[in-house]
Amino acid sequence: MxxxxxxxxAEAAARLSAAPQTARGFLGLDPVTQNAALLARExxxxxxxxxxxxxxxxGYAPNSVQPRQGWVATTSADPAPLAALLDFLRTYRRxxxxxxxxxxxxxxxxxLEACGFTGAGRLPGHVFHSGGYHDVLVYSATQEG
Amino acid sequence: MMLRGYRDSDLPLLSGDWLPGELLGLPVPxxxxxxxxxxxxxxxxxxxxxATGEDDELCVVPGAGxxxxxxxDWVHRRxxxxxxxxxxxxxxxxxxxxxxxDHAFRALNLRRVFGWVTPAVPLPSGLPRDxxxxxxxxxxxxxxPRALWLDGRPVARQIWGATRHG
Numbered sequence: 001m002x003x004x005x006x007x008x009x010a011e012a013a014a015r016l017s018a019a020p021q022t023a024r025g026f027l028g029l030d031p032v033t034q035n036a037a038l039l040a041r042e043x044x045x046x047x048x049x050x051x052x053x054x055x056x057x058x059g060y061a062p063n064s065v066q067p068r069q070g071w072v073a074t075t076s077a078d079p080a081p082l083a084a085l086l087d088f089l090r091t092y093r094r095x096x097x098x099x100x101x102x103x104x105x106x107x108x109x110x111x112l113e114a115c116g117f118t119g120a121g122r123l124p125g126h127v128f129h130s131g132g133y134h135d136v137l138v139y140s141a142t143q144e145g
Numbered sequence: 146m147m148l149r150g151y152r153d154s155d156l157p158l159l160s161g162d163w164l165p166g167e168l169l170g171l172p173v174p175x176x177x178x179x180x181x182x183x184x185x186x187x188x189x190x191x192x193x194x195x196a197t198g199e200d201d202e203l204c205v206v207p208g209a210g211x212x213x214x215x216x217x218d219w220v221h222r223r224x225x226x227x228x229x230x231x232x233x234x235x236x237x238x239x240x241x242x243x244x245x246x247d248h249a250f251r252a253l254n255l256r257r258v259f260g261w262v263t264p265a266v267p268l269p270s271g272l273p274r275d276x277x278x279x280x281x282x283x284x285x286x287x288x289x290p291r292a293l294w295l296d297g298r299p300v301a302r303q304i305w306g307a308t309r310h311g
Contacts, residue, residue: 064165065293066293068299069299097291099289121286124286124306128222133256138289
């Protein structure tokens with residue numbers, strides 16, 4: 001099991017800025033076009049926490065109308081760090097369901113599917129980058145409890 | 146149906162018996178009288194440094210309800226739509242929905258509007274929700290399980306959206 005370490009908001013923003021391409025769409029952020037100050041402000045606004053495990057960034061934001069649901073994100077296709085985050089959320093935050101929104105073709109899709117997430121839908125033209133509108137895929141997973 | 150900008154005297158319209166964040170928020174039948182009413186925040190005045198409040202567009206229909214376009218994003222040209230109607234104003238749901246989308250697409254020049262719909266809670270007086278939403282040009286895009294805590298249990302929600310190309 002990967003070791004998780006919690007990052008402060010400023011450090012999280014700096015780490016996201018340092019790997020902008022893999023972090024595109026991370027919790028709805030875009031480190032390619034948003035600077036560290038704006039990333040930090042968005043993380044604070046959504047109450048998001050960023051964790052690091054083996055060099056992979058993981059994100060978690062609570063659902064304000066459902067305390068047992070978390071919005072998660074990862075920057076890697078490796079399922080092990082994401083599985084560690086889900087285990088942490090289940091054990092310490094009492095989460096029983098998870099939602100992820102990822103841009104089409106993002107590496108996170110492989111990690112999500114390996115962790116039992118299933119496609120919940122597609123938001124057409126939800127984000128604009130690189131001169132065009134792109135779809136965002138919605139994934140969800142539920143656990144008993 | 147004419148929308149007008151929010152004024153301080155419209156504050157009572159901003160809380161009521163609809164579900165939080167609901168796209169088409171009508172009074173929920175059989176809601177317990179002690180249940181916390183849903184609220185949307187009133188727009189804030191700009192701060193001293195000129196920074197505006199949240200990126201929300203809030204309009205009202207006097208005496209009937211409000212239309213809120215939350216987190217208007219000018220890069221992605223999208224916003225999350227939220228409507229709340231007072232009891233007795235349910236008949237205005239259809240024109241208000243159309244006016245809200247018209248405002249978003251024509252006045253604000255947004256490209257995409259989306260919102261949360263809770264299928265487990267029927268609309269009052271047997272209003273056909275799916276037909277209302279589809280008539281206005283919205284379509285279901287995603288089913289998110291356990292997305293809302295309601296009456297002691299989680300219920301699924303859907304994301305409905307409309308995109309105007311161009």
